[in-house]
């Protein structure tokens with residue numbers, strides 16, 4: 001009941017991290033385009049196969065002077081995969097310990113999501129572009145609750161010929177076809193493009209790629225580099241459009257990887273390509289590979305590679321602060337990655353965690369610097385126990401918010417609750 005909500009508010013208020021004045025409002029009033037890099041892991045950045053960069057465009061973007069990039073940013077998804085990532089990014093609350101929050105609670109729960117906040121505080125319009133079925137992960141219902149005004153799902157795209165792969169139309173076609181909808185959006189807009197080509201089983205035809213086969217014993221691993229390369233080309237084409245149309249002048253582009261593409265049981269096939277001995281591969285290495293990209297690109301932004309630790313839960317307060325909206329009044333479990341007060345203890349959905357120094361997996365502790373399993377001293381054990389308690393508290397409170405639908409008991413100042421029933425995404429088709 002509302003007493004549970006008070007406990008949550010006490011937590012979020014006391015864990016609030018104030019914006020960094022060097023970044024607050026740096027992208028104020030700009031359009032926002034979020035690019036969802038399906039199954040894209042950080043190790044792809046800078047990686048080469050047969051001497052060729054897998055993702056040359058994203059590599060250049062990562063190092064661009066107008067890009068704020070993160071080198072220790074982790075996915076925190078559970079079984080809800082893509083939907084958990086979306087949920088964290090749109091609300092700064094966690095997915096559920098089992099299943100997908102979007103699927104099980106997404107239709108009826110109260111949300112105070114990014115599109116609603118941006119619309120109500122700064123007049124943003126909003127849309128999602130995704131060339132697959134709108135019902136996947138219950139998006140067609142959840143997006144209404146998040147405050148999305150438009151959802152251009154597979155119904156809005158051409159599926160003739162060989163346009164479609166398992167989860168949607170191919171990324172180059174998705175970006176290309178989305179432009180005509182994007183151009184009708186009232187500015188400033190907050191939009192998200194959800195790619196799908198770089199999704200397991202990472203299938204791609206020879207007509208869509210000439211990228212070398214990595215030649216490992218695992219075809220899934222080999223395909224991964226080819227579909228990631230294709231995705232990279234699709235993004236380059238889209239950026240060419242942003243430049244030529246002039247949109248890039250007043251747009252902040254945020255790119256993120258949602259979760260792993262190569263699962264832990266395939267990492268040994270991947271190991272040699274990362275110059276690692278498969279026989280020495282450990283849970284520490286599996287955890288290290290949970291890094292995914294996070295980049296903010298915008299003309300005039302003060303870019304650079306940031307090495308502080310953080311995760312998907314931290315994105316929304318970071319974004320809001322860049323746009324000049326204080327996150328203080330919202331129920332958010334992450335903290336602004338650019339804030340001096342940002343917490344660098346990164347919780348995984350299964351309660352394991354990583355800090356800048358240590359990786360804690362159940363009762364095992366690894367030192368990040370060496371990757372070695374260590375026996376913590378009594379002093380260190382105390383510190384890590386305290387970190388574990390923080391992780392547990394944060395996840396449990398977020399679960400309470402979700403399972404008890406607590407946000408219906410709290411409306412932030414200047415926020416009007418969203419009525420999902422008032423939205424019809426198919427109206428522009430009828």
Ligand code: GP9
Pocket residue numbers: 080081082083132133136167194196199
């Ligand atoms: C489908 C896509 C895939 O629409 O987003 O979701 P995933 O399998 O990665 O959770």
Ligand code: MN
Pocket residue numbers: 038039081082083258259
């Ligand atoms: Mn996904």
